[in-house]
Amino acid sequence: MHGYRSALNYINRFQFYGLHLGLERIVSILEALGSPEETYPSVHVAGTNGKGSTCAMIASILQAAGYRVGLYTSPHLSSLRERFRIGDTMISEGELTREIQKIRHFVERGYELSYFEYSTAIAMDWFAEKGVDLAVIETGLGGRLDATNVIVPLVSVITNVSLEHQSHLGNTISKIAREKAGIIKREIPVVTGVGNGPAKEVILGKCLRLNAPLWELGRDIQIRRGKEGLDYQGKLFKINGIELGLKGSHQVANAGLAIGACEGLTGQFEITETAIRKGCRDVYWPGRGEMFYGSCRVLLDGAHNIDGVRSLKGLLLESGELHSLLWGCTDEGGDKDFVGMLRQVAPLFREVIITEPPGPRAPVTLDRWRESYVPDEVVMEQDWQKALYRAVGSCNKTDLLCVAGSLYLIGAVREELMEGSFTWTHPLCSGDQRACLPPLRQSLHRGDCGYI
Numbered sequence: 001m002h003g004y005r006s007a008l009n010y011i012n013r014f015q016f017y018g019l020h021l022g023l024e025r026i027v028s029i030l031e032a033l034g035s036p037e038e039t040y041p042s043v044h045v046a047g048t049n050g051k052g053s054t055c056a057m058i059a060s061i062l063q064a065a066g067y068r069v070g071l072y073t074s075p076h077l078s079s080l081r082e083r084f085r086i087g088d089t090m091i092s093e094g095e096l097t098r099e100i101q102k103i104r105h106f107v108e109r110g111y112e113l114s115y116f117e118y119s120t121a122i123a124m125d126w127f128a129e130k131g132v133d134l135a136v137i138e139t140g141l142g143g144r145l146d147a148t149n150v151i152v153p154l155v156s157v158i159t160n161v162s163l164e165h166q167s168h169l170g171n172t173i174s175k176i177a178r179e180k181a182g183i184i185k186r187e188i189p190v191v192t193g194v195g196n197g198p199a200k201e202v203i204l205g206k207c208l209r210l211n212a213p214l215w216e217l218g219r220d221i222q223i224r225r226g227k228e229g230l231d232y233q234g235k236l237f238k239i240n241g242i243e244l245g246l247k248g249s250h251q252v253a254n255a256g257l258a259i260g261a262c263e264g265l266t267g268q269f270e271i272t273e274t275a276i277r278k279g280c281r282d283v284y285w286p287g288r289g290e291m292f293y294g295s296c297r298v299l300l301d302g303a304h305n306i307d308g309v310r311s312l313k314g315l316l317l318e319s320g321e322l323h324s325l326l327w328g329c330t331d332e333g334g335d336k337d338f339v340g341m342l343r344q345v346a347p348l349f350r351e352v353i354i355t356e357p358p359g360p361r362a363p364v365t366l367d368r369w370r371e372s373y374v375p376d377e378v379v380m381e382q383d384w385q386k387a388l389y390r391a392v393g394s395c396n397k398t399d400l401l402c403v404a405g406s407l408y409l410i411g412a413v414r415e416e417l418m419e420g421s422f423t424w425t426h427p428l429c430s431g432d433q434r435a436c437l438p439p440l441r442q443s444l445h446r447g448d449c450g451y452i
Contacts, residue, residue, distance in 0.1 A: 004093040007100040008080065014115035015360045021145035026117045030150060032106050033121065036128030040070070041268065042135045042151045043261055046143040046180045047159025049308045050193075050254045053246055053285050054159055057258035059136045061279030063087050065271045070127035070135035072148075074119065077287050077411030084123050086130055091122075099126055116140045120147040134269070142169050144182020155264035156183050156212075157257055158192040161199035162307045177202035186210040191260040193217035193253050215260055223256030230255055230280070236263045239273055243281040247289035249318075250311035255280055287410040289315055294422035296323070296395035300414055302407040304329065309341045312404055316348055323399035324391045325349040328384065328409040330361040331368075338364050339373040341405065346375045349402070351394055353379040355387035359408030388413055 030037055043058055045051045052073050059071040069087060076082040084091035091099075099122040107113060113121070120140075127135045137153070139146045161177045169176045177199035184190055184206045194200050195218065207214040215221060215235065222233045228241035230252060237259065244255055259280075262271050292298040299319060303312040316322060325345060329338040346352050352375055356363040366380050374380070381387035391401050403413045418424075 004097045007097040010104065011080070011100050011115070011118055014113065014118050020114040020117070021142065023145060023147070023150060025112050025114070026120060026147040026150055029103065029106055029111050029113060029117070029121045030124060032111065033103075033125050037124040037151050039128045040132050040135055042137050042153045043155050043157065043265070044137050044139070044148065044151055044153040044183050045157040045159065045261075046139040046146075046183050047157070047193075048162045048176070048180075048305065049311065050159040050250065050257075051138050051157075053251060053254045053288055054157060054258050054261075055136045055138045056285040057246075057255055057280060057283045058157075058261050059085075060283035061258065061262050061271065061276055062134060062136075062265075062269065064278035064282065065269065065275035067133040067269065068131065070123070070130070070132040072120070072123035072127075072135065073138045074116065074140050075407055077407065078415050080119070082286075083119055084126055086127070086132060091126060095126065096122070114147075117147045134265075139183065142176075142179035142182070144179045146182075149183055152185050153188060154268065155261045156185065156188055156190045157261050158183070158190065158194060158203060159254065159257055160307070161194050162305065172198070174198040174202055181206040184210055184212050187212060189213045189215060189264045191215045191217075191221070191257055191264060193257050215264070217253060217256050217260070221256050221260040223252055223259070225249070225252060232256060232259055232276075234260050234263050236266060237273060237276065239276060242277055245281055245283045246285055247291070248311060248315040250314065251289070287407065287414060290414075290424070292417045292422040292424055294417070294420065295392060296397060297400045298392075298413075298417060298422065299400055299402045300410050301402065301404045302410050303341075303404050304406055306337055306340055306344070309344045309404070312402075313345055313348070316345065316402060319400055321398055321400055322348050322350070322402070323395045324351040324353065324401045326353050326355065326387055326391045326401060326403045326409075326413070327405045328355045328357040329364040329405045330357055330359070330408060331364045332361045336364075338405075342373070342375070345402075345404070346378075351379065351391070352377075353381060353387050353391050355381050355384045355409070357406040357409035358384060358412050359406075361408060363406075384409060384412055385416065388416060
C-alpha cells in the first residue's frame with residue numbers, strides 16, 4: 001500500500017464490516033502496539049448529546065493552560081484526519097498513512113478490527129508517539145463495550161442520557177445509562193449532567209459500588225448565563241462573565257461539565273482562571289451551531305436525535321429570520337424517531353426540503369418519509385447537492401437556512417460551502433471573517449472521509 005489515498009481506501013473498507021461492540025479486539029491490537037494508551041493520562045467522555053462539544057472545551061482549556069493535548073472524537077465531518085488532533089493541529093496525511101500501514105501489518109497477521117476500533121488504535125498510538133501531556137477521549141457508542149473503554153482516566157464525564165441506538169444499548173433510559181456508566185472506574189471522579197431520574201440512579205449506584213466521587217451539574221457545579229457571559233461555581237472555581245465560543249443555550253451545560261472536569265484534574269495539572277476563560281472563549285467545534293455567511297446565512301447543526309433537536313430549536317429561536325430547513329436523517333438501527341425530530345422544528349420555517357444524506361450509514365429514504373410523515377408543501381429531493389442549491393437559491397442575504405438531522409449531511413454541505421463563496425466566522429470574532437478561520441479548516445480535501 002502506497003500513499004495517503006490508498007491508505008484511506010484501505011481503512012474505509014472496514015466501514016462495511018458493521019458495528020462490533022466488545023473490548024477483546026481493541027485490547028489485542030493495543031497490546032500488540034505496546035499498550036500506548038497507558039503512556040499518558042486521559043479524560044473519558046460519554047453521553048447521548050454534547051460529548052463532542054464537552055471534549056472540545058476540555059481540550060481547549062487544557063491547551064490554554066499550556067499543555068500538549070490530544071483530542072480523539074468521532075464521527076468526522078469531512079476528513080478522517082479530524083478525529084485525531086493535538087492542540088489546533090490534525091494528524092498529517094503522512095502520519096495517518098503510517099499509522100494505517102502500521103496497524104495493517106497486524107490485521108494481515110490475523111487481528112480483527114471494526115472501523116471504529118481501527119481509528120481508536122490509531123489515536124492511542126499516535127498520541128503516545130507525539131508525547132501528549134493528556135488525551136481527551138470521546139466514546140463512540142455507549143461506553144461499557146465501546147472501544148475507547150480500555151483507558152483508566154483521571155476523570156470520567158457522562159454528559160446526559162436519553163433514548164438512542166436502542167437496538168445496541170437498550171430500550172429504556174436505565175439500560176442505556178448502564179452502558180454509559182460502564183466508563184466509571186474505581187475511585188475515579190465522575191462529572192455528570194444527567195439530572196434526576198433513572199439515569200442518575202444508575203450512575204449514582206455505580207459510583208457508590210466503585211467508591212467513585214460524583215460531581216453533579218446543578219448540585220456540585222452551578223453554571224448559568226449572567227449579564228456578561230456565563231457564571232460558574234464549582235468545587236474550586238468561582239468565575240463570572242465567561243465568554244463562550246460555542247452557540248446555543250445547551251452549550252452552557254456542556255461548559256459547566258468541561259470546567260468541572262478540569263477542576264478534577266487540578267491535582268495533577270495547573271489550570272488557572274485565565275486558562276478557563278481563554279479555553280471557553282477560543283473553543284471551536286465544527287458543525288455544531290456553526291454559522292456560514294454568503295448569499296444567505298447558513299446554520300449547520302449536527303442534531304440527530306430528539307434531545308439534540310430540542311437544543312437546536314432553542315438555538316433557532318435566537319437566530320433571527322428563519323427561511324429554509326434542509327433536513328436529512330440516517331437510521332441504521334431502524335429505531336430513530338425521524339418523524340418526531342422533524343416535527344419539532346419544521347413549523348419554524350417557511351420552506352422544508354427533505355433529502356437523503358451521503359455516507360456509509362443507511363439514510364432515511366424519501367420513500368420512507370412518504371410512508372411516514374411529510375409536512376405540508378415540503379420539497380423532496382434525493383440528491384443532497386441539488387437540495388442544497390435549491391435551498392440556497394430560495395433565500396436572500398438576511399434569510400437563514402438551517403441544515404440539520406445528520407452529521408453526514410452536515411459534513412457534505414460544509415465542504416460544499418467552504419469550496420464556494422461562503423465564509424465562516426467565530427461567534428466572538430470581530431473584523432475580517434477570513435482572518436478568524438479556524439485551524440481545522442486547513443488542509444481538508446474532498447473525499448478524505450471515503451464517502452464524500
